[in-house]
Amino acid sequence: MASIVKKLKLKALKFALGAKSFWDYITYSPPKGWRTDILAPPLRIGVKTKELVTKHYLEGVYIDGDRPVAWVTSGAPVEFLKALGFYVLYPENHAALCGARRVALELCQKAEERGYSIDICSYARTDIGSLLSRKTPVGKLPKPDLLLCCTNICQTVLYWYQVLSHYFDVPLVIIDTPFVYSEATDADLEYVKKQIEAAIEVAERISGRALDFNRLRDVMKLSKMATELWLEVIYTGKHIPSPISAFDQFIHMAPIVEMRGDSQTVDFYGAMLKELKKRVSKGIGAVVKERKRVLWDNLPIWHSLRFLSETLADWGVCVVTSTYTYAWGELAPMIDPDRPVESMAKVYLHPILNRGTGDKYRLMKGMIEDFHLDGVILHSDRSCKPYSIGQMDQRTNIVQDLKIPAVLVESDHNDPRAFSEKQVINRLKAFVEMMG
Amino acid sequence: MTRRDVIERAREEGRLVAAVFPIRYPRELLRAFGIEPIEVWGPPRVRGSEGASHLQPYICSVIHNGLSFLLEGGLDDVDLILVPHCCDSLQGLGSLLKDFVNPRQEVLTFYIPRGDYKASKDFLVKELVILYERLRSITGKEPSAQEIMSSIIEEEMADRLSLELYRNRKRIGLSSREFVEILRKREYLPPKLFAEEVEKRLDVASGDVKGVEVIISGILPEPMDLLDEIDDAGGVVVSDDMSCLRRRLLKPGKSEDPFERIAERLLSAPYDPVLGCFFAERISFLERLIEETGAKGVVFYNVKFCEGEDFYYPEVSRWLKSRGIDFVKIEADITPPLPKQVSQRLRAFIEILGERCG
């Protein structure tokens, strides 16, 4: 009985949310204080983004016992979990949301009080702090039945997930992905494939059902479609002026990370692409007077997105795209729904963070050409060593070989204590002057 | 014999020398090719400024110093560089060397898997075969299974002897620094020469150790002044839970196939944070050390920005607290001198521990 009431309540809430979002969409106007003199109004699809994210977390609040719950790393092969009916939660995304809502600092400090060093990645500190204090801006996080940790982004998650496994006392499955210094070997692929197969067995046991491979293929298809659409969304930035900025991409990337494999994600990016194409046809740029176009490297600085976007727009600089958001689209061609396990092994072995520093430089070089960019901002992220190592040489090469300005900005994606507004402005100002 | 002597001897014998970065790698395979592996843990005494043009300040000093040492010409007389994968920073260093720094020497990488045992072992065997092929094309040599096997046996013997030295720690009565220095000779001495050193020590016991017994825990005890501080304050290191020391003592393998046997050995380490072992494994390892040695306290020595160590500390320290075992956490980088604040903290800890233990 209680479960029926819970389901009805969830349905009613979702309906109310949908209705509100529909109303917001048609009566849409930019938020108060929005600098329409320098920035185009936020994309209308933002209403939908909010709705999707809220619904996703809302479902988590009411999930207890209805579906198995998995907590996964952002680069985990999530498709088989979706096909098995898991509700999937991404602690990194939750941490990013805490960062954007400016509650990360308080949570980081909670973790630090319990002995976690300030040098540990701030996503991990944010989430550990959230667990310890039971505070979260999304109401409540569902307890996991399974933890799936894929090392293709960093070694940090290997430790972080041990903390989670210790805390929740639930099975932890590790999918270890050898680092691709130059090219993945057959042994690498075979190793990852074997681990995915073993992970499927564990997930089947926990969910109490056998994996339906037809369902898995369907999920893979949806993943591929959404990923391709996301890539097209990013490619709209090739237009001058760019209808979208990297800051917009940061805000609208939540579905491609945490709702890969869902049909609503495909619809969402389809709609987003349509809106962007409309902007292109009308010549609307994300930055009103786009003067210079630049690339962003590394994670966003979640707590200062608005500040950075306005500061740069004030100078006529549009951060057109980023290596970070591109990473969620670039592997689309590798997804092969007809060979789901093999293709998962291949895709999840190749994210940008699991490839060499030279490869990232080549990627940046390609993006600079394709998107007609005038400069590069490299966020040297104190928390994320795998993303940040190599940036100094990448910067040198960009300046010397490609002959365009590039600047390193020291900060941290979630911990505002590592962000000095004055220093950042000074560095960016000098950078903009160099671009002319 | 010093590192320099070992390098010169290899040169005279026409053998290649490889600089090897931390932490785990198949020493036996390199030696089967006649290659002399010389480990580069930092080193602590370099200016470190050269590395700063490639690495941000929040990368640990082991990596900073290692790269600086290479750029300052410290590795000019080695023929190869091997960077095993042990953490994000070492992975980054390997990648930087290959893609941007481009040293004169060939840079090889080696991946230690962290997945479930069966899949890891199969993968590791393949990784070893790939390394064998690389070394074959570099040296033109093709060691037989038997030759690799005898190299493995020698390394197994050296591991056994190291363990023997730990077992006799209290009887051999060396200072903390002397004790650690012998064990760390493994970083460059061939197993036979290492065995001679250890046996000499085991034969000439110079009396029981004196002082408050402590265990040191972390990656590596650099700067080594750390050990002098412990002794000066009335303490003595009776064992360790360190990546460059006891954590690397591997069990003898079982397989008759040399590649399988090396893989078994590499995956047999007591436990290691760099492999993402469970907290419980580290706790039970520490528990065993404390029981074996009767240690009264633990000194956690964390290299600044070493995330692996940082993650384990809260859990392990909570366990120690629950068992009423005293501990202290100090943090520094590996370049001497040890910061004053750190030595004061360390001294205060040992003194209080001494008073408590009567």
Ligand code: SF4
């Ligand atoms: S270290 Fe980097 S990749 Fe890893 S969780 Fe933190 S931000 Fe993500």
Ligand code: SF4
């Ligand atoms: S000290 Fe830690 S971070 Fe530095 S190289 Fe060693 S394991 Fe990696």
